[in-house]
Amino acid sequence: MFWKKKNVARGNNTVIEVRVASSKIVVDNLRKAYGSKEKQTTAIDNVSIEILDNEFVSIVGPSGCGKSTLLRILAGLDEATGGTATVDDTLIDRPGADRGMVFQSYTLFPWLTVEENIQFGLKIKGIPKKQANEIVDRYLDIIKLKPFRKSYPKELSGGMKQRVAIARALANSPKVLLMDEPFGALDSQTKSEMQLLMRQIWQVEKPTVVFITHDIEEAVFLSTRIYVMSGRPSGIKANIPIYLPYRRSISLKETMEFMGYRHKLTALLQEKEESIGLE
């Protein structure tokens, strides 16, 4: 857990220093406009979010509301037009090894084997070979791809490629894992398996995750909390904590509690669609 010292006033006019849980990620009044002054598209405006260490936070919202824009700014791949985004109180102004990324499109190096892909960042960091091998072994085990360690990406299915991409990102021990629709291109069966694996990985490894998805069911299944973005001009419309059991299995999706969250989020998103219809 990331802690911060804070001075707190007490009733008897004294001030004591306490340790408080501090946000890992703070996005404050973020704005991003694309284009020239004459023809500007405001992708996001007035977006403020806070994410604690070890949280799994999904961001959902209508298409084009700026989810990827927000994630790209968190990744340091895009620059905000206004406001700030920080990780551990450090301003994000470029990509960094403290943030791992997994995208929808497979971003593995096709000329490297599975184990070489996972090892890639470790080599750059100068991690000794023995230690790097141990880390690779551990992640191959977690993603259940040990028999495929010498395979090349073209020999893997879409789901397997995404498992390698997740392992590669986590092997570098990032402070934060940023995921943009990582299972969006997978068939429903594989997607469901990946959601379960992702949840299991999170339960063991406890990375702080920011997860973009269109899929409400996926967001509810994976997350500890969900931010709902509104349509343009896009801001944060709702912040929904998910109080479902810590250990989750696919059968959770059939429970009343799960369906309750699904309905609530669907209603929030439909509200937006109706208002688009009125515009």
Ligand SMILES: Nc1ncnc2c1ncn2[C@@H]1O[C@H](COP(=O)(O)OP(=O)(O)OP(=O)(O)O)[C@@H](O)[C@H]1O
């Ligand atoms: N490089 C760019 N240049 C101009 N406009 C852009 C650029 N990137 C995004 N936009 C615009 O910003 C808005 C938000 O786009 P963004 O991709 O962040 O939305 P999104 O919520 O991730 O969409 P989707 O769910 O469809 O992937 C859109 O109107 C998009 O057209």
